[in-house]
Amino acid sequence: MRTLNFLIILFFGYYTVLNAQDNYPIIDEYIAGYQFDKALVAIDNEEQTKELQQKKAICYKGLDNYSKAIEVLFSLAQEYPDDLKIKSEMALCYQALSNWNASLKCYDELIKLDSINVYYKIKRADMLFRLDNYKAALADYKTLSDGYKLNNMIKRSAQCFENMNLPDSAMVYYSKALEADTMDVFSIASLININIKLKNFGAAIKLSDSFVKKDSTNKQINLLNGLSYYGADFYEDAVPRFERCYLNGDSSLVVNRSLGISYYSLGENEKALPYLIKAYAQDSTNVRVLYCLAVMSNEIREYTNAVNYFGILLDRTIPADMYLYLYFRGLAKAHEGLEEYKGAVENYAEATKYGTKNQNMYLYFSLATTYDYELRQADKALEYYLKYQASLGGYLEELRKQEDQDDAHKLEMLSVESSIKTLNSQIGRLEKELAKATSDVK
Template sequence: MRISVLILFIFISQQVEAQTSTLVVADSLFAIGNYEKAIKIYESQSPIKAKTYQKIAAAQQARGLTSEALKAYQKAIEKDNNLTIVKSRYAKLLRQTKQFNKADSLYKNLINEFPENPNFHYQMGLVKQQLKDSTAVSYFHKTLEKDSLHLKVMSRLAKHYFKKKDYHKADAFAKKGLQINNQDVQMSLIYAQTAYALKSYHIAIERYLKVIDLGYESSNVYERLGMAYYQESDIEKAITYYKKAVELDIRKISAQQTIGQLLLINEKPHDAEKHLLIALQLAKPQLDNLYQNLGLTYKAQDNFKNAIEYFRLALKENPNKIRSQFELAVAIDNYYADLETRLSYYNLFIKKFKSHPKAENYLALAYRRISDIKKEQHLSNN
């Protein structure tokens, strides 16, 4: 009897040892990024333990297979409901895959179980934000209560209060965040924006220049900096930064217009004219596109009379609009009975755009329709 038990013990020990060594191989493959082979080994175990499902989930997530990772995390929790790390990773992945209600439920349980964990409060805040739940901000504040140096939550709170136009609170959180990391670009940007919003233009200039020194630039930053210099009566620097704004975004109407006004103040009317004309052109609606689209709408309803009217209006705005010219010919072709009238509009299209590379497809259709109309003329004459 003792011998039988001993043999059984040795057999079980060998099986456990073999399984352990196999898992070591799988772990090594996982460590070097050979996730597919690692997963195959993990899945070959019998039975698969909760922690092995956890590893499968991590490997699938590393491969970008989030749905498979979620399934594996779920199986791990079913096997062992006490694996807090698995629950935490599962909840985070649910949030990242926009399954906010499921994530909300899981984080609620985690917070009840571990009320002192700042990350769970922070993650719940992110979930609540996505659910448009006003309690999000309270979770962010609780995060700071548990971890006073949580930089990400400071950034969230600074942005929250800035959007709410509570600029003093936004400024305070941004300042606190920069005391922890003065190289944080997003925090520096909020810090500059709050000074600008509070009309502290001298301070805003210093802060925006710091943002630029950190390597961040945008047309909005340069435009705000330009306006701050203008408010501080430094016209030359205001013009300099407004010009930088339009270098990054030439279609920025407000910047083009303000440069024109500043150049006029600076007695440079010729330069002012250029920027004001650009602003005027940008402000003017693209009526040719609007008219063409209305024409196409009427054409689709077989209302060719109205279609003709709007294609003509489009061409009045832009005589070189290829499609409007072709669609006008098509509408005329459908509306008028007179063959010569119909033919003349296709010929006009060919005359205008015969050498235009972008008109090639329309030209082929126009030539074909001319051929058909001429056949109709021939038959009617006979």
Template sequence: MVTLSYAGAQSSALTVADNLFAEGKYSQAIDAYKTFDGDKTVDYNIAKAYVALGNYDKALEHYKKAVENEPENALYKYDYAKRLMNSKKYEEASELFSELINTDYRNPNYHYQKGLVLEKLNDSTAQNRFYSAYELDPTHQKAIYKLARFHLVKRNHEASHRYIDKGLESYPNNLELISLKAQNFYHQQYYTNAIPWFERLIENGERSEMIHELLSVCYSENSDYEPAIEQRKLALAYNPRNSASLYVIGSWYQRLGDFANAEKYMSQAIALQDVPLNEEYRNLGTVYNRQKKYKEAIKAFQTALKEDPSDVFTELFLLRTKDEYYEDIDTKISLYEAFIKKHNEHRLSDFAKYRLTELKEEKFNKKD
């Protein structure tokens, strides 16, 4: 009777400890569990409580004891291995997962977890474990993602699509696989095919600078500049000082004929950059010209030439702008003569020579 009474008290006290754990009173639960002696579940429960508290060293200590007390308990060994991996003790975790695989080879998650550890160890055989997990369970979403991503990185697009499609059969709303699908089409330059997959991500609440940026490129490749601009602006919201995005938006406005906005975004982009910007300033000058802002265009072309004095194209753009802006015909003639003298052997001099002839004829006709 005494033994039965003691066993009942122990059982009741264990229930109290379990209840404390369930209520989130982890420190109290640990103290309660530690009052037991000889119960093989205690160290495992204490380990879980320490994990909940974020004390992973103590958790590992008690997981190890739990496994030593019950070396055949696969659950204890599995949780211990995962905690070792999370604590970056990859070699030890790898050994435990190997033991689990040897015990139950047909458990797909053992293979998957072993693959994760091998990845951390930069072991290329990780993909073999992911493939084993997939073979054992063709609906294993995490293993499918690893395989699909591996083939995407290797640019084996057909294989990547095959795994993605298989995964989406069992889980059509797997956003990770949808993202890989969009990226596959993007890198294949199948921009029209990529668009609905990127849009699907956004519809499901997945928004990031990369998603909006890649979708903007897809639209632009189809010459759909208005949605391209909209998406690039959404990308810009994550990094407002991204000069590349600002400049791209400006260039798309230029193609739409909206030169005021083209000027606005190109100017902002240039102001943020500290690299040679001759091409950017040249394009800005062109935008000014389209708005007949010749004075501003001249300044932009002059700045472009300071960035790259050897840029003959910009010199000609500057010359043509001065041709439009200046009224004095003799000044125009002297500018063209100077350009031809400097670049007589350059193919652009033919245009300058033709325009010089026109100006001289115009001057002659005015005399008459």
């Protein structure tokens, strides 16, 4: 009987092992067929092994569930700390979640385990770049380009310099990248773009024309070619280049706006109008587009449109006085922050020349309190408290005249009335101080 039991146990044990072996190919088939959900079910029905856990992580990755994949891989990494494949997969999952710090940590650990692996070093540099640590990334890219003759790292170095706001160095490295690969579109586009930003339009024209002669199908370079001429005010040359972009399917805001303004600048209003209308529909905030539309509407006697466009322009245009008010007020606040109160009151007073009625009301308060508490000039403090009092009174009258008075409106009136009462006591105090000072002199 014991022999029979042993044989039964042996049979079922053998069947279980055989069944597991049969399921592994099925799991692999599911994974190969991107049926990751089915693969996960099959994996969970098996006795868990390192291999199956790795397959599980692959399935979670395939389903874009990177957090679950990391959970599985992290557990495996604890058990197998020297497994390069597990740590590499973890690094990629962290990248997919934009967790650059965690990914960087993985690559640091991988480099400790395999110090000669160039891939890990490239990815480490990329993570430093993602973290905006451009100096450290630059050092790694330089080591990779110099030590391993990886020319594509030169381009990465250029990107570091560009992001560090060092355009001259960036251009040097983009030029080196182009020497290594004359058809490197990214480097040529970046080089042209930097020249446009720096208003080096001649260099931008030369670079973009040269590339277009080799390949006239690249949309990005075609656009930059047009922008190079446009930036230099060479509108006759810019128009056919932007038209080529448009005919090749680029109906972006930049193309519509640039074509419209180029035609307008050449006096070809009929050709300009449709592009400007499209540009305005894509971005209604551009002042230059609005102005061109407004002027052309007058010229073609579409006065209703002209009124609309000019009205919008006036609403959006900040008067020159507003700039002066903001500048003087800002300067006054800076002096105040430095406890340079004389400079503060001088600039607050200057700001009152350009502020609106309500803006000046707050300036009067700042002037009064600064003279009162910081400079201890009671006469000047009283002068500005009285101006503040008059402004508050006028503001209160405006509030009372408004017809629609909701709860917020009523609270504002109560607040102003309370401020006036407090202000009256301040004025009374100063008047007494000045009266006493006058009697003491006598």
